[in-house]
Amino acid sequence: MRSSGKIMEATLEVIAEHGFDGVTIAGVSAAAGVSRQTVYSIFGTREVLVTRTMEHLAVEVMTEIRSRLDGPETVRDYVVEMVIGGRRAVRDIPAMGALLRLDGINPVLHPDVVQHAIPVVRDLLSPLTALDPRVAEVLDDIVLITTRLGLSVVLFDDPSIADDDDLRAFLLRWLPASMTVPPG
Numbered sequence: 001m002r003s004s005g006k007i008m009e010a011t012l013e014v015i016a017e018h019g020f021d022g023v024t025i026a027g028v029s030a031a032a033g034v035s036r037q038t039v040y041s042i043f044g045t046r047e048v049l050v051t052r053t054m055e056h057l058a059v060e061v062m063t064e065i066r067s068r069l070d071g072p073e074t075v076r077d078y079v080v081e082m083v084i085g086g087r088r089a090v091r092d093i094p095a096m097g098a099l100l101r102l103d104g105i106n107p108v109l110h111p112d113v114v115q116h117a118i119p120v121v122r123d124l125l126s127p128l129t130a131l132d133p134r135v136a137e138v139l140d141d142i143v144l145i146t147t148r149l150g151l152s153v154v155l156f157d158d159p160s161i162a163d164d165d166d167l168r169a170f171l172l173r174w175l176p177a178s179m180t181v182p183p184g
Helices: 003-018 025-032 036-043 046-068 075-092 094-098 113-125 135-155 164-174
Strands: none
Touching (some): 003 046, 003 094, 025 046, 036 046, 046 075, 046 094, 046 113, 075 113, 075 164, 113 135
């Protein structure tokens, strides 16, 4: 594995264990088994290191979520699988879980999180127009609903909806009205 990959992997470990505030060049270099100079020469600053690491992780997570979206045939089913995929990523990837901690710096709880998430969600939902061309008329609403719903599910995960099947059943029970495309 190249040094940059080892360093990013170590950064995710440090984030998972100590949160974003706990990331230091010294800590990451020790965890990666490289010198601090190597980290500085590749990333420059702590902020660039964290940003590039989280961007890399986001691409991996989005790829995984996209793989779940090949089967759904309705708008509602597509949204349900997207939300479930997001929750799975937060549960399965310790660094993603660190995004939800309420201590220190927390990018998810930034006041503009919805505005930053909308372009990502829009990109994930863009294939919906192939399922039903009428979706184009209400795609902005579906994007906003899905963004807020997805953030709610991962920020306020509920033990009563413990597994993917429970979450899927809950969402399928309550999403029909909000995911209906108006008659064309």
